[in-house]
Amino acid sequence: MKLSPPLPTPHSPLPTLWRPYRGEADLPAIADLLNTCEAVDRLEEWTSVDKLRVDLNEPDLDQSRDLRLWEDVSGTLIGFAQMWIPEPDEIQDGFLYFRVLPAARNQGLETEMLTWGAALVRQLGQERGVPAKLRSGANDTSSDRIAFLEGNGFQAVRHFYRMERSLTLPIPAPKLPSGFILRLVNGANEAQAWVDLFNQSFVDHWNHHELKLDDHLYWLNAPTYQPELDLVAIAPDGTLAAFCYSEINPEYNQRTGRKLGHVHLLGTRRGFRRMGLGRAILLESLHRFKAAGMETARLGVDTQNPSGARRLYESIGFSPVKTGIAFEKLV
Structure with a gap:
């Protein structure tokens, strides 16, 4: 009778082998790993092969440099x-997203991932002659993840709310200043103008990095893009003054049993704030969600947002349902 080797104790090193990303063939295993983690962690971050295919092919991602997978001795994917x-700009920063199969946690793999991320961003900082900073995140209920990051020298620097609003409650009608209109974005024909609008809207926000035209065009052509939920507010002189891009993810809703619409991006250009444009374009998005049969709207906000976004969302009926924490350390 062949005996199986003993399982590692919770604090013993786990024999693992890291490898680079191999493209399309890895997507099912990565999706399974992330969804297995989600079933335990309950962060409402279900994914799919189709979503990963879009996310992992965006132009700024260097697949050979920025992705790493870990397998156990049997070849099973246990970490991503x-x-x-x-x-x-003045500093080279990098954000590390990492997930470990629940059965393989607390056995050294998380530390290996942090070491890899820190070494990568440090090397880039040295090549570019600037200081380097590694960032990562945790939900405020993820006590093990928080303790792990703090134990490795990370400090909490920012908090973010995930907020939701029932669409069964009355939704006020949008009201625009005189001469302004709301309409759908004119696709690639307005891509550069939309990128300029985005960058001028978020230039004073925490950890803002300039959006590039190639990145925006990639998402406009992605199969997940929903042009019927891509709104802009137009000033009397034709300037794009505010924007709101939302999505309805049928696969996510089927998996979770929800009817959820997600407001991904909402912003107002400098010089057009305090005019009610953000409120109007958000309300129009909520009406579109409801017309599509959704029951709940979701969005995210920096709790220290300098433009008063949190107050706007609360005034429309959004309430926090989860809190995320951004951590960072100099490396």
């Missing part, structure tokens, strides 16, 4: 990590 590395 991704770095998001923006162009540097």
Whole structure:
């Protein structure tokens, strides 16, 4: 009779082997890993092969540099990590997203992932002659993740709310200043103008990095893009003054049993704030969600947002349902 090797104790090193991302063939295993984690962590972050295919092919992602997978001795995927590395300004920063199969946690793999992310961003900082900073995140209920990051020298620097609003409650009609109109974005024909609008709307926000035209065109052509939920507010002189892009994810809703619409991006250009444009374009998006049969709207907000977004959302009926924490450390 052949005996199975003993399982590692919770604090013993786990024999693992890291490898680079191999493209399309890896997507089902990554999706299974992330959804297995989600079933335990309950962060409402279900994914799919189709979504991963879009996310992992965006132009700024260097697949050979920014993705890493870990397998156990049997070849089973037990860990996945991704770095998001923006162009540097005064500092080179990078955001580390990492997930470990629940049965493989607390056995050294998380530390290996942090070490990899820190080494990568440090190397880039040295090449570009700027300081380097590694960022990561945790839900405020994820006590193990928080303790792990703090134990490795990370400090909490920002809090973000995930907020929701019932669409069964009355939704006020949008009201625009005289001469302004709301309409759908004119696709790629307005791509550069929309990128300028985005960058001028978020230039004073925490950890803002300039959006590039190629990145925006990629998302406009992605199969997940929903042009019927891509709204802009137009000033009397034709300037794009505010925007709101939302999505309805049928696969996510089927998996979770919800009828949810997600407001991904909402912003107002400098010079057009305090005019009610953000409120009007958000309300129009809620009406579109309801017309599509949705029951709940969701969005996210920096709790220290300098433009008063949190107060706007609360005034329309949104309430916090989850809190995320951004952590960082100099490396």
